[in-house]
Amino acid sequence: MKVAVFSSKPYDRRYLLAANEGAHELVFFEMRLSLETAALAKDCEGVCSFVNDDLNADVVAELSRQGVRFIALRSAGFNHVDLRAAASAGIAVARVPAYSPHAVAEHTVALILTLNRKLHRAYNRVREGNFALDGLLGFDLNGKTIGIVGTGKIGEIVARILHGFGCTLLAFDPNENPTCRELGVRYVELDTLLGESDVITLQCPLTPRTHHLIDRAAIGRMKPGVMLINTSRGAVVDTSALIAGLKSGTIGSVGLDVYTEEADLFFEDLSQTFIQDDVFARLLTFPNVLITGHQAFFTHEALTAIARTTLANISAFERDGAPVHSVPMPGGS
Secondary structure, X not given: OEEEEXXXXXXXXXXXXXXXXXXOEEEEOOOOOOOOOHHHHOOOOEEEEOOOOOEOHHHHHHHHHOOOOEEEEOOOOOOOEOHHHHHHHOOEEEOOOOOOHHHHXXXXXXXXXXXXXXXXXXXXXXXXXXXXXXXXXXXXXXXXXXEEEOOOHHHHHHHHHHHHOOOEEEEEOOOOOHHHHHOOOXXXXXXXXXXXXXXXXXXXXXXXXXXXXXXXXXXXXXXXXXXXXXXXXXXXEOHHHHHHHHHHOOEEEEEEOOOOOHHXXXXXXXXXXXXXXXXXXXXXXXXXXXXXXXXXXXXXHHHHHHHHHHHHHHHHHHHHOXXXXXXXXXXXX
């Protein structure tokens, strides 16, 4: 099967080729999938895309015109795909439902620890010969209340790790996780979590219900000086409200691995140019904000699992007409 692989960095090619073992013809393109680049999929039965590729209705229609019958996502999330358009065009969509939840969970805790003990600032100070401790004061995580929004597999592992620190754990999720309950996690309403947590970490998917879940009203209900971590999806947080919360001091520190408008920033080397996103540039001016470029998933184990599952989806579609991990289509299609 001939597949056009978009947003492919050298590491993507290495892991996908290793998992492919010559079974399929993979054609790699470093550029993102968009209406302007969709024509590159000409004569391909499938496309393989990542989180910042654009699969809106127009792109899906163009892919269909090029003969594409299958979209293999290298991600768990599929909010960037117009599923109705895909169903209408008869294009199947598959995803990678789980790769390494430990990778994202461990990165989440790394952001908490780094922000709390200000390791990023201490690193730069020491390199400049500055060994002063003023401005580096942190707090013990032991005994602090951590609010986890979303207790799927990633949220569960975050809870396991922070349970080991001796934290009090609150959670908000319409579907309670029995394993989290066994850890002593207490499920509460979102307002309660916001008002009682010293640290809030977002591990929920992006859906219409969670879009801008953290807005001005939500921030107004938070404990003053709260730490907010987002390793889920950028649009779960209203960035303008986040900046206002930082300026008012309601939010004491922020760790982000995702950003609403990240498609034009993340996964690219922009060090020789300037950032045109004024909102993102404003975030970078805060000393209590730590941003990583959608790096949480980036481990050897995760890339191996993503590649293997993606190729399994492609092989199953070629063989049976249905991938292993289909994305449910609207209306149950």
